[in-house]
Amino acid sequence: MAKYRIALIEGDGTGPEVIGCARKVLEAAELDAELVPIEAGYWAFQKFGKQVTDSAWEIIGESNCVLKGPTTTPMGGGESQMKSVAVTLRQRLDLYANVRPCKSRPGVSVPTKFTNLDFVIVRENTEGLYKGIEYKMSDDEFVSLRVFTRKGCERISRFGFELARRQKRKKVTLITKANILQLTDGFFTNIFNKVAEDYPDLEHEDIYVDRANMYMITNPIYFDTIVTSNLFGDILSDAAAGLIGGLGIAPGANMGDNFAMFEAVHGSAPKYTGQKKVNPTAMILSSVMMLRYLGEDALAEKVEKAVDSVLLEGATNKKVVTYDLGGTATNDKMTDEIIKRLE
Ligand code: NAD
Secondary structure, rough: OOOOEEEOOOOOOOOOHHHOOOOOOOOOOOOEEEEEEEEHHHHHHHHHHHOOOOHHHHHHHHOOOEEEEEOOOOOOOOOOOOHHHHHHHHHOOOOOOOEEEEEEEOOOOOOOOOOOOEEEEEOOOOEEEEHEEEEEEOOOOOEEOOOHHHEEEEEEEEHHHHHHHHHOEEEEEEEEEEOOOHHHHHHHHHHHHHHHHOOOOOOEEEEHHHHHHHHHHHOHHHOEEEOOOOOHHHHHHHHHHHOOOOOHOOOOEEEEOOOEEEEOOOOOOOOHHHOOOOOOHHHHHHHHHHHHHOOOOHHHHHHHHHHHHHHHHHHHOOOOOOHHOOOOOOOHHHHHHHHHHOO
């Protein structure tokens, strides 16, 4: 029997391609795991009427964690459609912290003078505007509710401080709009400041999201650990991905107290489906985060080094990296290059 059982969501659009690449790397690295594909995705909704089927929940319940490829969520047009697969899983599994590192990678050209970034966004993952409480008041008026609870604000604040301490970081910045969203974000700020009292070794501050957004462009080295609510974290983390070379290389983890799910920041990039051109790095680096979660630090190190080595070579050899990094490689070719460099 394998040491780990990992529920595998292949995803929609280009999801199966990047998950296939991550799977090949994990197998080449000889992770002792059984990867079990499960029925989850827009495709599952179309086929079975559920975006995560009962059998998928059952397999998740017997697994150490989930490795998730990006999934498609059809856009609503004033009517509610399928709820996002990611949001469904995060809420039901209570994966309340979405951890999205923003770390510069060697050899990757970036649209900014900041080439040595290393900060992390801790996004609240189960509440806020993503609670999904929306209703129609009339044909001309629609309402979305933004939900903040004491439990939600407390645990995400504490998660941010604990992560900062563990990663030997110095500062935790809460990002809100508490001047306008006074009840919800004001409440969050008060709780964050109270939690901060337990971490006198770390600096802390709270700033507004509009200013934070400007810093993201003009002075991203300002940030170290960011704690923020669901929607702000979603928006800021795609901007952060842009700073380091794009969505193709930005990984992520959804963490709960007893379970976790690993997925790239990017979506299913449907327009590229079947072209084998999207970058597998974000998905492979999400697997590296999974390896660390499982305690497989040596394997994680090995895979991360191999990825960085290919990215570095990609600066001068366009044949080893994908289009988004200025290269010509397919995602399979880039994956093979990574595998070649696993010592
Ligand atoms: P997207 O992230 O899928 O793609 C936006 C653009 O970013 C792409 O067109 C492409 O140019 C680039 N890109 C994304 N991934 C890349 C990669 N691996 N390599 C190179 N370039 C890459 O965002 P979207 O187009 O807004 O959304 C498409 C679908 O994905 C939607 O249905 C959306 O709901 C869904 N989505 C899912 C998740 C998730 O599964 N967690 C996250 C975001 C979006």
